[in-house]
Amino acid sequence: MYISKKKLFYTVQEELRKYLHHYDRETQLPVRYEDLLHYSDAYPYYDKKGNDTLWESVIYDQHMQQELKDGLTIIYALLKTDGDMSVMEHLYVSRIDYCTFGNSNPFRVQIMNQLNDNYDYFYVKRADASRIYGLKLEHILSPSRINYFVDGDTLIEEHIAGIPGDVFIKDFVKRPTTNKVRIAKEFVKFNERCFVRLLGDMRSYNYVVDVTPDFEDEQYRVRPIDFDQQTYEGKKTMYLPQFFKDNNAIVDLVVTLLKPDVVKQYQNEERTLMFRRLRSSRYRLKDLIDCMRNDTISTPDKIEQLKQELAQHHKSDEFLKCANMGEIVRLNLKIILTKAPKLKQA
Numbered sequence: 357m358y359i360s361k362k363k364l365f366y367t368v369q370e371e372l373r374k375y376l377h378h379y380d381r382e383t384q385l386p387v388r389y390e391d392l393l394h395y396s397d398a399y400p401y402y403d404k405k406g407n408d409t410l411w412e413s414v415i416y417d418q419h420m421q422q423e424l425k426d427g428l429t430i431i432y433a434l435l436k437t438d439g440d441m442s443v444m445e446h447l448y449v450s451r452i453d454y455c456t457f458g459n460s461n462p463f464r465v466q467i468m469n470q471l472n473d474n475y476d477y478f479y480v481k482r483a484d485a486s487r488i489y490g491l492k493l494e495h496i497l498s499p500s501r502i503n504y505f506v507d508g509d510t511l512i513e514e515h516i517a518g519i520p521g522d523v524f525i526k527d528f529v530k531r532p533t534t535n536k537v538r539i540a541k542e543f544v545k546f547n548e549r550c551f552v553r554l555l556g557d558m559r560s561y562n563y564v565v566d567v568t569p570d571f572e573d574e575q576y577r578v579r580p581i582d583f584d585q586q587t588y589e590g591k592k593t594m595y596l597p598q599f600f601k602d603n604n605a606i607v608d609l610v611v612t613l614l615k616p617d618v619v620k621q622y623q624n625e626e627r628t629l630m631f632r633r634l635r636s637s638r639y640r641l642k643d644l645i646d647c648m649r650n651d652t653i654s655t656p657d658k659i660e661q662l663k664q665e666l667a668q669h670h671k672s673d674e675f676l677k678c679a680n681m682g683e684i685v686r687l688n689l690k691i692i693l694t695k696a697p698k699l700k701q702a
Contacts (some may be wrong), residue, residue: 360486362459363398363459363486363584363585364588364654365459365482365484366484366485366486366651366652366653367483367484367485367509368485368488368506368509369485369650369651370485371646371650371651372485372488372489372647372651373506373646375643375644375647376506378643379640379643381504381505381629382505382506382507383434383505383506383507384507385427385434385505385507385512386426386427386430386431387424387427387428387431387480387509388480388507388508388509388510389480389481389482389483389509389510389511390509390510391424391427392414392424392452392454392463392480393691394416394420395414395415395416395452395454395465395692396415396416396417397414397415397567398413398414398415398454399412399413399415399480400412400413401413401453405642409515410455410456410457411449411453411454411455411464412453412454412455412456413452413453413454414452414453414454414463416452417442419633423450423681424449424452424694425449428449428452428465428467428480429447429448429449429467430441431465431478431480431512432444432447432465432467432476432478434505434512435505435512435513437476446469446470446471447467447468447470448467448468449465449466449467449468450466450467450468450475451465451466452464452465452466453465453466455676456633459484459584460481460482460484460487460584461481461482462479462481463479463480463481464477464479464697465477465479465480465677468536476515477515478513478514478515479512479513479514479515480510480511480512481510481511481512481513482509482510482511483506483508483509483510483511484511484584484585485651486583486585486586486587486653486654486687487511487571487586488587489581489583489587489644489647489648489651489653490507490555490583490584490585490586491504491513492584492644493553493555493586493644493685494553494580494583496555496633496634496637496640496641497549497630497633497634497641498549498579498612498633498645499577499629500516500577500579501657502514502516507679510611514673516564516579517564517566518563518564518565518566518567518577518579518581519564519567520560520561520567521559521560521562521563521564521565521568521602521603522560522561522602523560524560524564524565525560525602525603525605525606526610527537527664528565529568529605529606529609531575534574535573535574535576536613537577537613538573538574538575539576539606539609539610540606540610540613540614541614541622542577542578543578543597543603543607543609543610544577544610544614544619544626545622545623545625545626546558546563546597546634547596547598547688548622548623548626548627549595549626549630550580550595550596550597550695551595551596551692552626552627552630552688552689552692553665553685553688553689554586554587554595554681554684554685554688555580555585555586555587555595555700556585556586556587556588556594556595557582557584557585557589557590557594558580558597558600558603559597559600559602560600561601561602562580562581562582562601563579563580563581563582563597564578564579564581565577565579566578566579586653587653587654587662587681587682587684588653588654588658588681589654589658589662589686590654590657590658590659590660590661590662590665591639591661591662591665592662592665592666592669592694593619598610615643616652627692627693630693631693631694634689634693645675645682645685645686646682647682648680648682648685648686649679649680649682649683649686650682651680651682652680653680653681653682654680654681659678659679659680659681659684661679662681662684663675664674665685666684666687666688670688670691672687672691674687674691675687
């Protein structure tokens with residue numbers, strides 16, 4: 357499946373910035389993305405098995421190191437306690453990593469508690485409009501909530517915990533204790549969430565699996581961690597994780613363990629839940645979609661391709677009237693979330 361080698365970067369325009377300010381997503385930060393670019397040295401970061409993670413741990417000159425670390429600790433406090441530093445006195449920045457591949461080239465900051473060596477992460481990235489729209493749609497329409505801030509051209513994101521999808525497929529799917537039916541069910545729901553809100557490129561390393569022990573078994577929740585491809589690509593299948601070969605092992609579980617009518621049931625369940633979330637946050641979502649409709653987050657050829665393919669998929673010529681990706685998202689939400697009979701009565 358073809359994916360653009362390098363997604364175009366879209367700056368945050370004034371209308372989106374006003375939206376972020378209105379909904380308390382904009383704040384003044386003591387450290388910005390460009391400040392972290394001035395590192396003096398870097399070395400490869402290897403995982404516990406000795407594999408190169410393609411991240412580099414970076415080192416800063418002594419004269420700027422303490423100032424950066426103090427500022428990053430304040431940012432963590434903004435994420436977790438709305439800036440209350442009184443409960444953060446035992447925390448310090450233990451490591452800063454830089455990602456040399458991908459679209460956003462993020463910095464990953466490890467925060468350590470010196471009393472018990474427990475640690476957490478957050479990310480410092482360039483503020484790309486596509487990614488911000490993706491974060492907002494995830495926050496509004498998914499079962500999970502996401503914490504992030506924007507300041508100028510800098511985006512701060514909290515860490516989304518879970519087992520990376522590729523690791524889960526390789527090491528966990530075939531375990532005797534794994535509930536494969538529940539994995540298949542969750543993947544159907546995840547696939548539906550991505551397609552409804554048009555989040556693309558959900559290859560296995562772009563999502564995590566959150567495993568929660570239940571009183572008799574395990575529950576699974578698939579959560580995207582990469583939102584750069586929010587309504588960017590033109591090909592419809594880019595928004596359906598089932599078509600990425602990385603996910604074949606889980607797709608096989610769905611085909612083997614779930615009958616077609618059961619798959620349809622799970623899809624309708626997820627649509628119902630998304631509709632309820634949409635209805636409870638309809639004004640916030642409307643404001644966001646209005647921003648998208650007045651913004652540029654893809655190229656004319658990709659917009660044309662996607663509206664043609666969705667028109668054919670839904671058998672609706674309404675898509676052909678869409679002028680941009682924001683209008684396509686709006687129409688896709690409207691058509692899919694009003695299909696199920698229960699939703700029509702809501």
